Amino acid sequence: MQALTGFTLLLLCQSVGELLARAAGLPFPGPVLGLLLMVAWLRWPGVRAPVEAAAQPLLGHLSLLFVPVGVGVVGHLGLIGQYGLRMMAALVLSTWVGLLVAALVLRALLPRTPEPPRLA
């Protein structure tokens, strides 16, 4: 029941987010506004347990949710045949650049603590 209530709250925030985005012409996608609304709403203790119960399974299987869109690659085989290698080069290199810049900037800015040898 907790999870069901929580899921309803998530959908409610998303719906209000969609409404706001459309009505006010804001540059945010609906779910992003929903995320902000939900953060604000979590100040109220009553919603925390249900939201946690719904968020855990949803975020725990996050990678499953990308599969249907990923299979959509079959719809772009023409473009991929034409530009595939160049698109992959741009994708792979830019991902590495993003990973390294984010990691090095954050490591430089965080206060120094003895580095644990654990590897993630």
Added chain:
Amino acid sequence: MSEVVELWVYLAATPLFGLTATLGVYVLASLVYERLDRAPWANPVLWSVLTLALLLGVTGTPYPTYFSGAQFIHFLLGPAVVALAWPLWQRRAELRTRAGALLLAALAGGAAASGSAVAIGWALGLPREVIASLAPKSVTAPVAMGIAEQLGGIPALAAVFAVLTGLVGAISAKALLDAARVRRPEVRGFALGTASHGIGAARAMQVHADAGAYAALALGLQVLLAALLLPLAARLF
């Protein structure tokens, strides 16, 4: 024999097929991933996508038919973005004390990923709408689609780019960050969430709790920053 074919034709056309195939293939791919000690190259999203694409090709099932069932899973991406509020809320104290560092790292990482993608795409002579679909690639797929549309890209292509970016990060981050001697789990997780959104964050969550929490945080920050700044940045060029 013809009865079997008729039955297949019937089943393949109902939403039941896309939904069952997606879940079935993903569950199998996850089991194999666990068996292989979560080796990065055994990423369950990668192998599920390849298997399903092959299955559609072999059976001659059109993507829209498959998607009529798979959309029930796809739909959950929206509530999942809202659900990111939970890890953000849980880490709010840490977020407040480290706000400056985290914001700067998210901004730098996101700008570097998006900027280099656009620059490389432009240098290699990719068409304009492909480049516009590349720009939001470090953001989680549903948000990337919305941003790409605003930038004049192709939403469906942007979603595929986002998934591929997530896979590249999830598969190569370990080797890359080891080589750069980045060892702190929270820094590694944050980098994964910044550069390869939900799929990277899912990988980080599987490997280390701190890494996972910071990856979810980075993913949430990237969604907010990209949705706000990318359309503004595009107006400048």
